[in-house]
Amino acid sequence: MLRHAFDPEPLPIARRAFLAGAAALTVTAGALDTGLSVAAPPNRFGHGEFQIDIFSDGFITLPDVIIAPDASPVERADIVRRLGGRQGTADIPVNIPLIRAEKALILVDTGSGDKFQPTAGRLRDNLRAAGVDPSAITHVVLTHAHPDHSGGVLLPGGGLSFPNATYHVSAAEWDFWMGPDPDARYPGLRNFVPGARRDLGAVADRLVRLREGDEVVPGLRVLSTPGHTPGHISLELAGDDGLLITGDAITNVIASFEHPDWRFGFDTDQEQGAATRRRLIDRAAAEKLRMLGYHWTPPGFAIAERYGTAYRHVALA
Numbered sequence: 001m002l003r004h005a006f007d008p009e010p011l012p013i014a015r016r017a018f019l020a021g022a023a024a025l026t027v028t029a030g031a032l033d034t035g036l037s038v039a040a041p042p043n044r045f046g047h048g049e050f051q052i053d054i055f056s057d058g059f060i061t062l063p064d065v066i067i068a069p070d071a072s073p074v075e076r077a078d079i080v081r082r083l084g085g086r087q088g089t090a091d092i093p094v095n096i097p098l099i100r101a102e103k104a105l106i107l108v109d110t111g112s113g114d115k116f117q118p119t120a121g122r123l124r125d126n127l128r129a130a131g132v133d134p135s136a137i138t139h140v141v142l143t144h145a146h147p148d149h150s151g152g153v154l155l156p157g158g159g160l161s162f163p164n165a166t167y168h169v170s171a172a173e174w175d176f177w178m179g180p181d182p183d184a185r186y187p188g189l190r191n192f193v194p195g196a197r198r199d200l201g202a203v204a205d206r207l208v209r210l211r212e213g214d215e216v217v218p219g220l221r222v223l224s225t226p227g228h229t230p231g232h233i234s235l236e237l238a239g240d241d242g243l244l245i246t247g248d249a250i251t252n253v254i255a256s257f258e259h260p261d262w263r264f265g266f267d268t269d270q271e272q273g274a275a276t277r278r279r280l281i282d283r284a285a286a287e288k289l290r291m292l293g294y295h296w297t298p299p300g301f302a303i304a305e306r307y308g309t310a311y312r313h314v315a316l317a
């Protein structure tokens with residue numbers, strides 16, 4: 001029987017050996033969060049020269065037709081059941097990594113702030129509860145400018161949530177949202193345009209435009225992974241056996257892995273999104289690379305295993 005993302009079954013011997021080997025992540029502090037708690041302590045992991053704390057921003061609720069528009073009604077119902085959802089919707093976690101480098105404190109995406117769904121926007125509270133002063137963040141990397149990723153750039157009353165950071169976004173993402181008529185090119189995204197322009201515009205004077213291969217800090221490299229948005233980026237963190245921080249290039253623990261060629265409802269270019277997804281997952285499976293997913297089972301670390309012509313999401317930690 002197919003193991004799925006939330007199966008509690010013990011790991012097979014071979015996989016346990018892989019996880020126990022030199023490549024295994026080291027849990028050094030923090031309790032594992034198995035649910036969708038909105039005030040969870042961070043999960044802390046060592047990774048090469050870096051330390052990674054995963055903070056919850058809460059969760060967002062998505063309809064099944066966004067998660068898996070190409071699935072049959074029976075398949076969609078099964079996916080919702082396996083995600084622990086009900087009545088055609090599922091609660092999707094939001095995992096935000098805070099990467100500590102020697103001289104930098106790097107946040108990858110900002111969560112929703114008060115700009116998207118009321119069950120999200122917990123990042124700043126969770127940072128403070130863990131003793132992290134938002135003004136101590138030195139770098140904010142935005143994988144893309146959708147509301148659950150950039151909505152936390154601004155405080156509810158205005159002003160920057162992370163006032164001392166430089167902000168890093170791909171040149172292609174900036175050009176898409178800030179250029180002429182993004183909503184004319186992709187009418188389905190009309191609702192996202194004002195928010196993206198608000199969030200990117202708020203940091204225009206402290207923005208670093210990224211390109212494929214750039215390093216945000218030494219060891220944290222930009223991968224171009226377009227499709228979800230035209231300028232979506234992922235990140236590759238050096239050390240141990242590598243780590244891919246996938247943003248929304250691979251959104252769902254079931255649909256994205258088991259049906260990588262299915263469209264995802266919020267992808268701007270759904271064909272390109274599917275091609276990018278398969279390329280990224282296939283590389284991770286081939287190279288046994290660990291990945292971190294923004295919307296995966298908390299805390300979001302996983303490997304991909306090949307399964308027939310598709311893959312399985314295997315959660316780590």
Ligand SMILES: [Zn+2]
Pocket residue numbers: 146148149248294295
């Ligand atoms: Zn997202």
